[in-house]
Amino acid sequence: MTAIPETAISIHGLTKSFSGRKVVDDVSLQVAGGEIAGFLGPNGSGKTTCIRMICGLLTPDAGTGTVLGLDVLRHQRQIRRQVGYMTQRFSFYEDLSIEENLNFVAGLYHLPRQVVADTLADLGLTSRRRQLAGSLSGGWKQRLALAACIMHKPRLLLLDEPTAGVDPKARRQFWDEIHQRAAGGMTVLVSTHYMDEAERCHRIHYIAYGRLVISGTVAEVIANAGLTTLTVETAEPGQLAARLRRAPGVDQVEPFGTSLHVTGSDPAALRAALAAHDATGTAAETSLEDVFIRLMGQSDDNIR
Numbered sequence: 001m002t003a004i005p006e007t008a009i010s011i012h013g014l015t016k017s018f019s020g021r022k023v024v025d026d027v028s029l030q031v032a033g034g035e036i037a038g039f040l041g042p043n044g045s046g047k048t049t050c051i052r053m054i055c056g057l058l059t060p061d062a063g064t065g066t067v068l069g070l071d072v073l074r075h076q077r078q079i080r081r082q083v084g085y086m087t088q089r090f091s092f093y094e095d096l097s098i099e100e101n102l103n104f105v106a107g108l109y110h111l112p113r114q115v116v117a118d119t120l121a122d123l124g125l126t127s128r129r130r131q132l133a134g135s136l137s138g139g140w141k142q143r144l145a146l147a148a149c150i151m152h153k154p155r156l157l158l159l160d161e162p163t164a165g166v167d168p169k170a171r172r173q174f175w176d177e178i179h180q181r182a183a184g185g186m187t188v189l190v191s192t193h194y195m196d197e198a199e200r201c202h203r204i205h206y207i208a209y210g211r212l213v214i215s216g217t218v219a220e221v222i223a224n225a226g227l228t229t230l231t232v233e234t235a236e237p238g239q240l241a242a243r244l245r246r247a248p249g250v251d252q253v254e255p256f257g258t259s260l261h262v263t264g265s266d267p268a269a270l271r272a273a274l275a276a277h278d279a280t281g282t283a284a285e286t287s288l289e290d291v292f293i294r295l296m297g298q299s300d301d302n303i304r
């Protein structure tokens with residue numbers, strides 16, 4: 001078995017512009033071997049562009065780095081061979097079966113036929129192997145996409161929003177697969193907009209307007225945000241929420257059934273805001289979602 005690299009991704013100052021507009025700006029990132037790293041950020045913040053530079057599909061305008069010990073500027077072809085990349089909008093030959101699609105990919109990589117049989121078995125696709133790709137549900141399509149990008153046994157898997165539009169059960173099964181592979185030494189960098197998926201990553205990296213803003217474990221990211229969250233029970237959540245949203249010291253108000261989840265960065269100001277509206281709050285845990293909503297500020301996305 002190939003040894004797990006100590007550092008799978010080590011990039012420094014990666015920068016990329018399109019038509020004179022910087023979409024990735026001075027991004028530095030370390031991902032340890034065998035780690036599942038989450039890549040988060042608003043739409044258009046530069047995640048896909050970063051992933052494409054890491055896997056050797058795009059050449060950075062500036063910056064340096066290594067991926068699996070190979071230089072991102074000089075060894076792009078070698079990097080591509082050792083990396084599996086599942087794109088956001090993966091596609092297959094819809095009128096070919098699962099097995100025929102995988103045979104096709106195996107041909108591209110010059111892999112023996114046995115690898116297809118092994119991959120089918122490994123991902124629980126054997127009994128469905130004759131089913132047409134076009135007739136598969138979202139979850140099975142995604143499993144086929146995963147099969148296609150891990151068949152050549154890459155040491156690094158780059159997944160760009162792999163579970164968008166897939167039901168919760170299939171998402172859970174997908175993540176179990178990812179964790180199994182990471183336990184076997186594969187490194188994974190996965191972009192996602194789902195908070196529950198971010199929480200399944202060993203470390204997360206948050207990018208906005210092309211710049212890396214925060215890196216750390218989920219616990220570190222939440223702790224470093226310095227937010228206080230209180231739960232407020234109320235008979236009129238809608239009215240109280242509307243009033244609290246305008247109150248100084250209150251950053252976010254989220255209704256959860258009959259209670260409100262109220263967040264602010266100054267605990268005294270937050271409690272004072274509640275008192276001013278005849279409400280009291282009990283301490284609650286700040287969630288990753290609270291932190292990200294705060295990080296995103298008022299901007300819906302980063303598309304300029």
Ligand SMILES: Nc1ncnc2c1ncn2[C@@H]1O[C@H](COP(=O)(O)OP(=O)(O)OP(=O)(O)O)[C@@H](O)[C@H]1O
Pocket residue numbers: 018019023041042043044045046047048049050088302303304
């Ligand atoms: N090949 C390209 N040519 C021109 N502009 C591009 C190209 N690729 C990406 N962009 C632009 O760069 C910006 C960053 O896009 P990117 O796809 O990297 O963001 P993202 O964080 O992956 O977004 P999303 O979460 O929506 O997938 C966007 O404004 C996008 O339109």
